[in-house]
Amino acid sequence: MSAPAFEVPPFAKRCLEAARAQWGASFEHPFVLALAEGTLDAEKFRFYQMQDARYLEAFADAASLISTRCVSPVDKLWFVDAARMALVVEGELHAGYGEKLGYGPEEIAAMELTPNNRAYQDHMISAATRGTLVEAVGALTPCPWLYIALGQHLLERLGTIEDDHPYADWLRMYSDPGFNEYMNEILGRLQRFADAADEAARERAVQAFVTSVRYEWMFWQQAWEHQQWPV
Known part of the structure; x- marks a missing residue:
């Protein structure tokens, strides 16, 4: 794993160090490796993309909830924009693959969430609702951070x-330096939080971060095994 192209403040480093083993596991998951090689079965990717579309709805909900708890209008707006990005920018990626793989909004809405996705x-x-602000953001951060780290790592490898x-x-999306x-x-x-x-x-925020990193690995796994x- 290469060094990040953005600043990692001390508390983020503490979170990452606590999740070091779990973080690294995603880089070696067979789903990720096959995706990078282009050998990933299209049906597995379709399953993943549809589940991810529903996950992003919850990510947007969490970011929106965090915005209501921020005192600073600048912070409020940033989390509102983060929610919008999850639904609009990443939604465009899902729409493109939906055309290729045969799914759309109706199929996504009707799909049953996997146990890992729901959890x-x-x-x-x-x-976002019961923790402090630092816990809420600690739980939210691994999703974008891990994807961007993976995207940049895979681009370097390829x-x-x-x-x-x-x-x-x-x-290309997740290796984009614009992130x-x-x-x-x-x-x-x-x-700051x-x-x-x-x-x-x-410490609760660190544990929330670690838990989200574990769920990120489990998200690859739920798609790999359908x-x-x-019961």
């Missing part, structure tokens, strides 16, 4: 993304 969503919403790569759009400013913004807020919290809240409810 991850509940974790984020719980942190060297270039060929136009005929089946997942070129996904790889570096987004990471500076969210990690800076995580640091950590500075304003007590140590007990900071997870279903056991």
